[in-house]
Amino acid sequence: MSYHYPVLQVIIPLIGAPLCLLLQIPRLVGLFAIVVSGAAFLISCGLLSQVAANGVLVYELGGWAAPWGIEYRIDYLNSYLLLLVSGISTVVLVAAQSSIKRELPENRHTYFYSAYLLCLTGLLGILATGDAFNVFVFLEISALSSYTLIALGTDRRALTASYQYLIMGTIGATFIIIGVGLMYMMTGTLNMYDLAERLPEVNHSRTVLSAFGFFIVGVCLKLALFPLHLWLPNAYAFAPSIATAFLAATSTKVAVYVLIRYVFSIFGIDYVDSVLPLKAIFLVLGLVGIFAASVSAIYQLNIKRLFAYSSVAQIGYMILGLAIGTKLGLAATLLHMFNHALMKGALFLAIGSIVFRINSSQLNHLAGLGRKMPWTMAAIVIGGLSLVGVPLTVGFVSKWYLVLALLEKGWWVVTVLVLLSSLLALIYVWRIVEWVYFTPPRIILDDVREAPLSQLIPVWLLVLANIYFGLDTSLTVGVSKLAAEALFGLLGAGH
């Protein structure tokens, strides 16, 4: 049984999604989705412990050996992210039960859950697979289902946001498939491990160069790197709160994983350095993204949009870690992927609770809510402080390692800019605090109560995780360092 973990991870939610449609009773569908996602979570826990014990796991689908068949290859990097994605998904689903009932009409519940499970399948599949073409297929599974999830939002602008995301996402995915095709043309293989071995023989050719170019642009569209992020704020702002929490916490991180996997494992960092000043590009785009998106976040009146812009800024930090190009920089990126998922998961779930109670995410409607919903608001404040990077939270840990990596490289100016950008984050978090605690209510809040326990518990679970992993960094820092070392090939393939 445990031998089949790598594939069960993906198969269980894949089968769960159509079963949701067969299970017509809305109440049961929600519970069923939790069970499915929980099973995926338990399996990913098992996978991480297996990887820790035995090193890289290779699973051949249908028993066909690697270059011909499709293989799933699990190392530290994927198993760590598999754990993150399936864990966040389970926690979000627990909160979804009541929130979805409020935000969606009953006849759409089953569709929501089956689209959600398909999205989970896609994300887990991207992480687990060792086949370049499979990445594209799973990318499209997750993308198509997230367009659906976003379009389910109640505001009519959800439809245009979803349409815009569809256009940009499809262009991104098509660029990726062009890149994969050109690589196949030169090497005759689609297996990532095989590609990594064969590409060096042909990498002087223009075909590989254009494959690389198409690929980078495609992935950067998917991960919402600064000038290509236009789809993100509206998509996050108008989707149902639960969908936003899930997508914000996981989907862009998975796209960052794809970028890391291709740049480090397939093309190889030496090749990347020799053909394109990718580090310089990432450095500039990352920094501009951090500042531009943080400033935009300050001016937002909708709290969902505010944190969506802040997501773009946080992606800037991840890209900055890659731009450093050292082991420590890569470890900082991986660490921030994990930590940012915890922060944004907590924040968007808490916003979901606010929408649940007052049916609005406009900043001015939040005035005075600090007294009515103290626990939810406290969660937002702690999540916000984590975003700023205050000590004792995960945000501090990832910024600390980012700054360490920058100092190791001797980039003083960038270090100062990173620290300054935290002040911008402080401004937009402070705006929320001011509205919530120090402004008299703008709307009648008499019958507003604290969010139900079924939402508070998931929110606080993530908030406590924010604090716990801010104090005890042995797991997160340890695994991201191991993964970074494996990617730089210093420890072989993950041992």
Added chain:
Amino acid sequence: MDSFIGLYNYWIVCLLMGIGFYIVIAHENLIKKLIGLTIFQTAVFYLYISMGKISGGTAPILDDKWQLYSNPLPHVLILTAIVVGIATTALGLALVVRIQEAYGSIEEHEIQQQNAQDQLECQLEAYGFKKNHILSPKSLEE
């Protein structure tokens, strides 16, 4: 010059890709944008299929009559991509139908105008310019 003409399949792919991309960017009509997107994707299908083609080659059938085979794998791969493309187009068209219902238009600038108006109303309310800024959560629901 030989190589220029000899690579004609790639020139066609580039041309189609450019046309599709241009339509996506330049056209206002949401359905035309989707058509552009489809042309753009189709160009990639051609790229894959011409990649596996060997002149004079046939489908890989084990028979003495044929010795030269084209590579079938790109065809299989692109079959998957075609299915994905159809799913994307179908979803996009479904969204356009819903947009038409919600906005009464599928012209991008008209939709953006209406979105800007929605945004402005939110802002006016946030800064207290609207008289009914004291709302109960119930009235927000309506």
